[in-house]
Amino acid sequence: MLGQNEQNIKKRMEGRVAINKILMVLFGLATAVGLVFLVLLFYRVLTQGIGYLSLDYILNFPAPYPEEAGIYAGLIGSVFLMIIVAIVSVIIGVSTAIYLEEYAPKNKFTEFIRVNIQNLAGVPSIVFGLLGLTFFVYMFNFGYTLIAGGLTMALLILPVIVVAAQEAVRSVPAEIKEASYGMGASKWQTIARVILPAAIPGILTGAIIALSRAIGETAPLIIVGAATAIYTLPESLLAKYTAMPIQIYNWTGRPQEEWQYVAGAGIIVLLAVLLIMNSIAVLIRNKFQRRL
Amino acid sequence: MNGVMEEKTNKKVNQGSAKPEVNKEGIKKEKANNIIEVSDLNLWYGSDQALYEVSMDVPEKQVTAIIGPSGCGKSTFLKTLNRMVEMVPIVKTSGSIKYRDQEIFSNKYKEEYLRTKVGMVFQKPNPFPKSVYDNVAYGPRIHGIKKKEVLDQIVEKSLKGAAIWDELKDRLNENAYGLSGGQQQRVCIARALAVEPDVILMDEPTSALDPISTAKVEELVQELKEKYSIIIVTHNMQQAARISDKTAFFLNGELIEFADTDDLFQNPHDKRTEDYITGRFG
Numbered sequence: 338m339l340g341q342n343e344q345n346i347k348k349r350m351e352g353r354v355a356i357n358k359i360l361m362v363l364f365g366l367a368t369a370v371g372l373v374f375l376v377l378l379f380y381r382v383l384t385q386g387i388g389y390l391s392l393d394y395i396l397n398f399p400a401p402y403p404e405e406a407g408i409y410a411g412l413i414g415s416v417f418l419m420i421i422v423a424i425v426s427v428i429i430g431v432s433t434a435i436y437l438e439e440y441a442p443k444n445k446f447t448e449f450i451r452v453n454i455q456n457l458a459g460v461p462s463i464v465f466g467l468l469g470l471t472f473f474v475y476m477f478n479f480g481y482t483l484i485a486g487g488l489t490m491a492l493l494i495l496p497v498i499v500v501a502a503q504e505a506v507r508s509v510p511a512e513i514k515e516a517s518y519g520m521g522a523s524k525w526q527t528i529a530r531v532i533l534p535a536a537i538p539g540i541l542t543g544a545i546i547a548l549s550r551a552i553g554e555t556a557p558l559i560i561v562g563a564a565t566a567i568y569t570l571p572e573s574l575l576a577k578y579t580a581m582p583i584q585i586y587n588w589t590g591r592p593q594e595e596w597q598y599v600a601g602a603g604i605i606v607l608l609a610v611l612l613i614m615n616s617i618a619v620l621i622r623n624k625f626q627r628r629l
Numbered sequence: 630m631n632g633v634m635e636e637k638t639n640k641k642v643n644q645g646s647a648k649p650e651v652n653k654e655g656i657k658k659e660k661a662n663n664i665i666e667v668s669d670l671n672l673w674y675g676s677d678q679a680l681y682e683v684s685m686d687v688p689e690k691q692v693t694a695i696i697g698p699s700g701c702g703k704s705t706f707l708k709t710l711n712r713m714v715e716m717v718p719i720v721k722t723s724g725s726i727k728y729r730d731q732e733i734f735s736n737k738y739k740e741e742y743l744r745t746k747v748g749m750v751f752q753k754p755n756p757f758p759k760s761v762y763d764n765v766a767y768g769p770r771i772h773g774i775k776k777k778e779v780l781d782q783i784v785e786k787s788l789k790g791a792a793i794w795d796e797l798k799d800r801l802n803e804n805a806y807g808l809s810g811g812q813q814q815r816v817c818i819a820r821a822l823a824v825e826p827d828v829i830l831m832d833e834p835t836s837a838l839d840p841i842s843t844a845k846v847e848e849l850v851q852e853l854k855e856k857y858s859i860i861i862v863t864h865n866m867q868q869a870a871r872i873s874d875k876t877a878f879f880l881n882g883e884l885i886e887f888a889d890t891d892d893l894f895q896n897p898h899d900k901r902t903e904d905y906i907t908g909r910f911g
Contacts, residue, residue: 443718512755516817519713520768520824521745530771531757 382608386601394602398568399584403595408603410567411584414483415552415610417571418580421487422494422551427544429491430498434540437499438506439528451503458496465493466557474561481562484574489561490554494547501543505536538622545618549611555582581607664689664828664858665710665747670724672702672709672882674717679705682724683884685877687828692850692859694873694890696866698905702882703862704752707830710860711747712740728828745772748826752833754813756805756820761788761797764805764816768824783823791819792849811842818849822857829853831861835868847872866906870894878902 389403397407433454441447469489479485509532517527564579565587571578581603588600665687672680679702687693695703708714710726712733726733733743745768756764765784774780784801788794793815797808805816814834821829831850835843850859850872863869869876870890877887878899886893886902897903904910 510755512751512753513757515713515716515749515751516755516757516820517767517771518716519711519744519749519751520771520821521741521743522767522771523741526771530767535758 382601382604385598386603386605389598389602390605395606399566403593403599406588406599408581408584408606410570410579411581411603412606412610413570414563414567414578415580415582415607417483417578418487418490419548419552419614421484421574422490423544423548425488425491426495426498426547427540430495430544431502431540433495433499434502434506435528435532438503439524439532454496454499458500460496461556462493462554463556463560465489466560468492469557469561479575481564481577482575483571483578485561486558486563486578486580487574489557490551493554493557494551497547497550498540498543501547502536502540505539505543506532508539509535534625537625541618541622541625545615548614552611552614553582553607555586558583559586581610662689663687664729665860666725666727666730667710668725668727670706670709670726671722672705672714673721675719679882680709681882683882685884685887687858687860688875689858690854690856691874692854692861692872694869694876695860695862695879696864696869696876696905697879698910699864701879703879704832706879707832707860707862708749710828710830711744711749713744713749715740745824746826747828747830748821748824749830750814750818750821750832750834753837754810754817756808756813756816758804758806760802761805761808761816762801765819765823767820772824784819787819787823788816790822790853791815792845792852793819809842811838811845814838814842814846815849818846818853822853826857828858828860831859833862833864836864843868866894878905880905 394407395412396409397405398410399408400406437447437451441450466489469485469492473479473485473488474481477485479488513531513535514527517531522530558580563583564577565583567577567579569576585600585603585607588596588603663686667686668684670680670683671678683706695707697703705714709722710728714720714722722734728743728747731738733740757767759767762784765787766780769780769783774783785794785798788797793812796812797816805813808816814837818829818834835846838846847868850861853859854874861869861873873890875888876890876893878885878893878897878901880901886897886899888898893902894906897906
């Protein structure tokens with residue numbers, strides 16, 4: 338074989354098998370690094386926060402004393418924010434992806450837009466906060482309100498959603514698109530009946546990742562003026578609001594040790610909401626995948 | 630060189646379709662029975678020319694086979710007939726293709742309309758990831774048929790037309806991805822029939838199938854030509870000889886010879902055709 342004698346092949350074989358084993362151990366170690374820190378994080382958060390976590394904590398507004406403080410305003414504020422963000426960013430993001438992938442002429446300008454959207458996905462969130470402050474808070478005169486915060490966050494995750502939806506739309510096999518066009522379907526019919534149903538699992542995955550990022554974002558909300566101590570729920574889009582990360586950030590900044598535990602409890606609630614969101618999205622995704 | 634070729638090809642076409650005893654009137658009638666008329670078709674992918682001055686009349690309710698080595702432009706030619714080739718954005722064409730005397734390259738002509746009349750079956754079975762029923766009902770639905778009873782009828786008729794109704798009548802709600810390759814391809818044929826086209830283009834429809842499924846599809850093609858005009862691209866010369874009435878031989882983007890299948894295989898007029906069908910290249 339290839340001019341080598343049997344002995345050489347055997348010798349090389351041992352080396353090849355050994356390299357495979359070494360690499361397997363290295364990859365395993367890399368995985369362990371992530372896992373160890375995740376476990377440490379959970380341990381710290383749980384041991385610090387669990388004592389303050391109770392139904393009262395979830396249903397109480399912030400208070401001057403750690404024992405009475407709760408995350409209710411932040412929890413509901415975050416949920417409202419996410420509803421606005423999800424509606425605005427998914428509709429605009431998916432539409433953009435459809436336009437870029439299916440309608441836009443394939444030229445340098447389209448390519449330029451595509452590259453820039455990908456770059457936007459990497460812009461620091463605080464920059465989006467400044468953008469929101471300039472446009473939504475001052476120019477549109479929304480002030481420090483729920484809608485200003487929601488739209489700012491929607492802009493922040495829009496590039497991520499566009500890129501994910503583009504990938505999902507692009508990965509729909511050309512064969513089934515051709516089948517549709519071959520029967521005289523228009524572009525929109527093909528998009529609505531073939532491309533989107535096939536792309537929805539991918540789009541949802543992207544949307545989940547983006548929303549998970551948004552629910553933990555703090556910096557842009559500070560800039561567009563989320564309140565830190567608030568004793569009512571937002572009653573309209575133009576009401577004041579707060580969000581969980583803002584609340585947690587505020588508590589961790591206080592000197593007394595008890596507040597650290599209150600913050601820890603907040604982090605547990607935030608993680609729980611994140612988990613629920615992801616589970617719902619996975620359920621929806623599985624449902625669609627089974628239907629396909 | 631091209632011009633000479635052209636003349637020769639046209640002569641062949643006449644030789645092929647007009648039998649000796651047919652009088653002038655007969656020839657006229659024969660001409661009127663061409664469902665697609667291609668003249669001087671050139672096609673470029675960007676700056677690469679893929680088709681050169683192709684002229685060819687496709688007869689109605691017959692099977693026309695297109696043969697030639699890989700890369701000779703036969704699939705490109707086929708996809709030009711329903712303008713699917715234009716899905717590649719850099720494609721440019723010149724010349725004329727008339728479907729029932731209407732110029733399909735004209736600005737007024739809607740490609741969506743053309744494709745309802747000129748259906749297509751692809752090389753690889755490409756069912757939608759939906760149920761058998763939804764696959765076949767797709768075409769009627771996009772053309773606005775919503776009534777369940779009407780759709781039921783169309784689905785049954787189409788599956789019967791594709792000779793797969795008996796195999797699948799109890800499995801209409803199963804996902805088409807779970808069928809065998811041969812069944813998938815016949816569902817795709819049924820799906821094409823459901824739109825009630827005039828012409829069915831088949832792009833190497835059996836190249837991904839086993840011999841038994843291939844035989845079934847070939848048998849089906851014979852039945853379908855009662856109602857439809859079929860143009861089939863095939864890699865397989867035996868297949869062309871078995872199932873087609875007329876055969877066109879393409880080489881390097883040119884139509885070399887187009888004649889009755891028996892004539893072309895037994896008595897090729899062009900040296901290159903002879904070399905190809907006797908297996909000297911390709």
